[in-house]
Amino acid sequence: MRAFFAGLLLGVSWATAGGSHVQERWLPSECERQPVVLRGYVASVPETATAFGEQPVQRFLLDVSALEPARCAGPARVRLSYYGNTDIAPGQYGEFAGRLRVPWGLANPGGADRESWYAVNGIQATGSVRRIALEDRGLPWRYRHHVVRAGLQRSMESLPGSARGKGVLVALTVGVRHGITHHDWSLFRELGVVHLAVISGLHVSLAAGAGAVVGRVLARGVSLARAGAQWRQLPGILALASALMYAALAGFSLPTVRALAMLAGVIVAFALGRDALKVHTLLFAALVLVLMQPLALVSSSFWLSLGAVCALLWFLAWQPRRQPLTAGLRVHGYLCLAMLPLTAWWFGGGSVIAPAANAVAVPVVGLLVVPLTLLASLADPLSSATAEYLWSAALALIELLLSLADTLLAEQESIMRYRALRGGTYAALNALVAAALLGMPLPFSLKAAVACLLLPLLLREAAPLPEPRPELVVLDVGQGTSVVVSDGRRALVYDTGGGEPGGYTTAAVALLPFLRHRGIDAVDTLVVSHADRDHSAGTQALIDAMPVGELLYGQTIPGTAGGVPCRTGTAWAWPSGIRFRILAGADGVGRSANDASCVLQVDLAGFGFLLPGDISAARERELVLYWREALRADWLLAAHHGSGSSTTAAWLRAVNPGGVVLNFGRANPFGHPHPEVIARLMARGIDIRTTAREGALVFRVSNEGELEVIPTRGGYAPFWKPPA
Incomplete structure (x- = not known):
């Protein structure tokens, strides 16, 4: 027993020391998005990709030897993205001017824990670089294997054959995986x-x-x-x-x-x-x-x-x-x-x-x-x-x-x-016990009985579904929008988040994992407010991943066939009582992309939600004059991520929400949400919730008929994660 407690004490002490080291290395929050200059060695094989259609980007790890200003010092290893034409090689020493931010991830039910991944891999900050100055300081031994890896990568990429196959070959040989397409990752999954x-x-x-x-x-x-x-x-x-x-x-x-x-x-x-x-x-x-x-x-x-x-x-x-x-x-x-x-x-x-x-x-x-x-x-x-x-x-x-x-x-x-797979933790434990017993030399009849323990995990309808609990979820997709409305049997998706169509999309890392986590394998209605990438980039990824019954859009979505335009006044309802109405659609001529947004009103068991896309103040005024009291909602999704071009005082008076959701990316370069918007909301005493701080926000109607607001990020954060 003494040995047990001694080992336990040693383990706790070691974990505490490790946690203290992690916290000491975090980028100070006041340094986020501030200009900094880093000096250090490139500590990985750079991954090359294309950002926003045509701009090349190289992503790599940097072992930091110096960081200015001194008040921002702390991170020993950072992950940088360089938007420029200078080729970066592992082991190079240089000066990198750019902006950093805390290693933050998206927080959604069923989504990956990116912040833990950063911590496990020793990454204390991420950032972008616009200017570099490389120096010849020789190649330290600890980076020589990366140079060998980069050379092998170049040799393989020069082979005749498909880029798709070479991406997998490079990944299997030197562990550089950027050549594997998102389509193939989905295929492998x-x-x-x-x-x-x-x-x-x-x-x-x-x-x-x-x-x-x-x-x-x-x-x-x-x-x-x-x-x-x-x-x-x-x-x-x-x-x-x-x-x-x-x-x-x-x-x-x-x-x-x-x-x-x-x-x-x-x-x-x-x-x-x-x-x-x-x-x-x-x-x-x-x-x-x-x-x-x-x-x-x-x-x-x-x-x-x-x-x-x-x-x-x-x-x-x-x-x-x-x-x-x-x-x-x-x-x-x-x-x-x-x-x-x-x-x-x-x-x-x-x-x-x-x-x-x-x-x-x-x-x-x-x-x-x-x-x-x-x-x-x-x-x-x-x-x-x-x-x-x-x-x-x-x-x-x-x-x-x-x-x-x-x-x-x-x-x-x-x-x-x-x-x-449904059933949660108990079904998984049952299956684990069954797997352990099935590994033993038991009689066939007993093994057949034990195999029944697998059924709660494997059967899609192993037990009758509980009474539907209507919910609306504003997903955390960074600087973008994606909302899911469901009643346990049907689902509507409003916008699919940002990214690069055909490449990385937040739909693949946030929307699709959430739908699978909820047991949703088909979408009844997909509404894409307009064609801006932060709202529509994941549309085709969603359509490829699961059946979509109907597609409505405010603007035609490049690369996606089918669908019909949103029409003002269109309304429908589900048997569970959830009702939908389009308050503005693709019926204007010469509107900007933002003002072409499909505005959706949702009645969730008596609680009203208004999803306005990216409409501007001018479009808000038009809707106030047309719909008047019909605009009222309990909760409002701030238009254009809280931009100063929207969410006017007149709009807030007309909608009269009790709460507003601001969906934006942490430390985003656009300055969202605008301070004036925050001031207007606070002046009216409106409850302000943000996806950047709280993660996905789940609005669920309880069995007692009350509306619950459940943030994905709770008040407690493990020591290896930066504070919200």
């Missing part, structure tokens, strides 16, 4: 093979296995010649060296470092004559990783990897020796089953076709593609022709898998949809 597209513990283990095989061959040859027992450790040494090399190619990302720690535990156990397939080895590896990075505990990948290894050890402990093929198939099937409740709990869903897809993709990627890429990386400094041949062979296999995936998705789309 639908198939349940995302883990194969990133260098993970699986890939590092394969590299270690190859090194162990070479070491065994060499050790056997030396032993036969000299009978030297000291060579018995050679397989383990070469296995660890191979894994270390591959982890370096991946930039020592957290998953590869975790795999290295686990492999080191196994190799040390073997060297000491212990059984490596024991839980003590796993605990040792986990301890090493947590000592190296205390915040690894808040990473989903840490727990998923740990869960996979635990499931593997548990299953193997109960299994008799079998033929390799039979044993491999059984292990694969059991891991798919065991990981289902974990992925369901973490991500709220899973791919129903993942076991079959992995059965095909894992052998091809693991036994063919990864070895070919490793051999090519070793051959590249010696013979570029040999490396090109090996990479081309790997690229051909990747393109074959992508073609097969496209065909499967097109023909079996309804089956392959990523499914939201």
Whole structure:
């Protein structure tokens, strides 16, 4: 018991020390969006992308050696975006002039925790750079592996073949993933093979296995010649060296470092004559990783990897020796089953076709593609022709898998949809218990009974749906708009957030995860207020991801076919009692894009909401004169994100809201919301809520008929997250 409490005290102390270090490195809030000058070394391979259609941007990590003004000092590592034509290379030292902000993420139900990701990866600020001045200070050793990675990336990108396939090849070889399209990320998620597209513990283990095989061959040859027992450790040494090399190619990302720690535990156990397939080895590896990075505990990948290894050890402990093929198939099937409740709990869903897809993709990627890429990386400094041949062979296999995936998705789309798994924590726990029992050598009849514990997680309608609870959710999409209205059976989406159509969109990281989290797999009505990108960029992504019954728009949306214009006065209702009415539509001639916004009024069980898009003060006056008292609403979404061009005093008098939602991005460059707008709201005593500070705002009608306002960001924030 003393040892337990001593270990607990040590763990708490270590976590506290780690938390104190994180807090000391945060960018001071008063320095957000202020001009700063940073000096330091480029600490990653820059990722190149295109912003807003045509402007090139390079994103990279910078290890900061100096930051001015001194009052803003603190961050040791920042993630920067450079909008310019100067090529940036890893290991370069320079001066970077720009603006920083606190590493902030979107906060939505079902969405990714970006702030924890920043903390785990040691990033204390993000920012944009407009001016750089590079200096020649030599290349420190700690950045040399990034230079090698960048060189290999250039070699692969020069290969003949599709850019799509080369994006996956580069990701599998050096861990640079910007070449994978958002369409392909969605495809991998639908198939349940995302883990194969990133260098993970699986890939590092394969590299270690190859090194162990070479070491065994060499050790056997030396032993036969000299009978030297000291060579018995050679397989383990070469296995660890191979894994270390591959982890370096991946930039020592957290998953590869975790795999290295686990492999080191196994190799040390073997060297000491212990059984490596024991839980003590796993605990040792986990301890090493947590000592190296205390915040690894808040990473989903840490727990998923740990869960996979635990499931593997548990299953193997109960299994008799079998033929390799039979044993491999059984292990694969059991891991798919065991990981289902974990992925369901973490991500709220899973791919129903993942076991079959992995059965095909894992052998091809693991036994063919990864070895070919490793051999090519070793051959590249010696013979570029040999490396090109090996990479081309790997690229051909990747393109074959992508073609097969496209065909499967097109023909079996309804089956392959990523499914939201219902039942919550209890259903996931039931499934976890079932997976543990199914790994034991139980009679078939008992296993069949145990399998019933999986049903609450797998069946879409395992239990009758509760009475619908109407809700309206203003999502946190940064500097953009996206609102979801639902009653438990139907859903309407108003605007789809910002981004780049066909590329990154906040719909992919906020809207779609929220819909899946709520169990919504079809949208009855999609209303896109107007064509500005901060309102419409995710439209096609939503249409591609799930069925959309009707599309209404204030302006034609580039790249999206179908739909009908909003018409003033159009009204409809759902059986649950939620009513909708369009107060302004695409019936004006010569209006600006903002004033063409489709203005939607929602009656949520007696509570009124007004969603005005980006209309200006002039359009507000027109609506006040036309609708008069009919404009009244309990809650108003501020037009144009709180811009000074909207939300006039006359508009507020006509709508007379009890509360206003301001949806804008934190530290945005537009100065939203305007101080005059805030002053008008405060003068009328209006309740002000903001998505930038509170995250997504859920307006839900309780069983007692009261309107609840539930912010996603509560009053408590973990120590590794910056304060709101």
